[in-house]
Amino acid sequence: MNTMIISLLIVLILLLFILIVVLAILGNRFLKIKESQVNISQNTDSSKVDSQTDKQKTKVEKRKVSPEILEALRSKGVDKSQINSVYCNDHPDVYSNGKCSISLEPLCEQCLSKQGEILVGRKYLDLFLESEWEELFMIKQDKDVKDRFLKTKKELWENDQLPVIIQGHYKINVQDDNIEEYIVVLARPEDKDVVKRSFKWH
Numbered sequence: 001m002n003t004m005i006i007s008l009l010i011v012l013i014l015l016l017f018i019l020i021v022v023l024a025i026l027g028n029r030f031l032k033i034k035e036s037q038v039n040i041s042q043n044t045d046s047s048k049v050d051s052q053t054d055k056q057k058t059k060v061e062k063r064k065v066s067p068e069i070l071e072a073l074r075s076k077g078v079d080k081s082q083i084n085s086v087y088c089n090d091h092p093d094v095y096s097n098g099k100c101s102i103s104l105e106p107l108c109e110q111c112l113s114k115q116g117e118i119l120v121g122r123k124y125l126d127l128f129l130e131s132e133w134e135e136l137f138m139i140k141q142d143k144d145v146k147d148r149f150l151k152t153k154k155e156l157w158e159n160d161q162l163p164v165i166i167q168g169h170y171k172i173n174v175q176d177d178n179i180e181e182y183i184v185v186l187a188r189p190e191d192k193d194v195v196k197r198s199f200k201w202h
């Protein structure tokens, strides 16, 4: 009787052992399956993320393209003006901001001073402020006239150190409602005769 119970117990223990082993194997498989499922879902997640970043990329690229085009369009004008403009005579790496009325040098903002309507290089500011300026004549402007005036003015300054200021002046013609451009020539009283003679061709 005792041996019967013992053998039954042994069988039971064996069965339990087998059950545990089977459960362990099953559990292991289950875990593996779950892992792979997780992996799959992670993969799909990451592919989702990828497609999202792709979308973002294309969005970014799209966004990138249009500002670039805009920039290009905008800079076109800037480039044009930069190509046309020149550098300051005293600062070769700075764009000029205008021409000195006395020397006609292109100068930068730092080198120019605005005296009313007239731009004067700071280095000639004393000359400008200490001189009296007399209007010698006013003449209706066209391209030819302006070029000749500027040429004569340049010669007077470079050859004889005579400062002459040429100003643009606008007049509204009431009769035909036109804006007419004039040139006003200013000189120091002491230079008046020489300057007048130099401009006598006009």
Ligand SMILES: [Zn+2]
Pocket: 088, 089, 090, 091, 094, 107, 108, 109, 110, 111
């Ligand atoms: Zn400068």
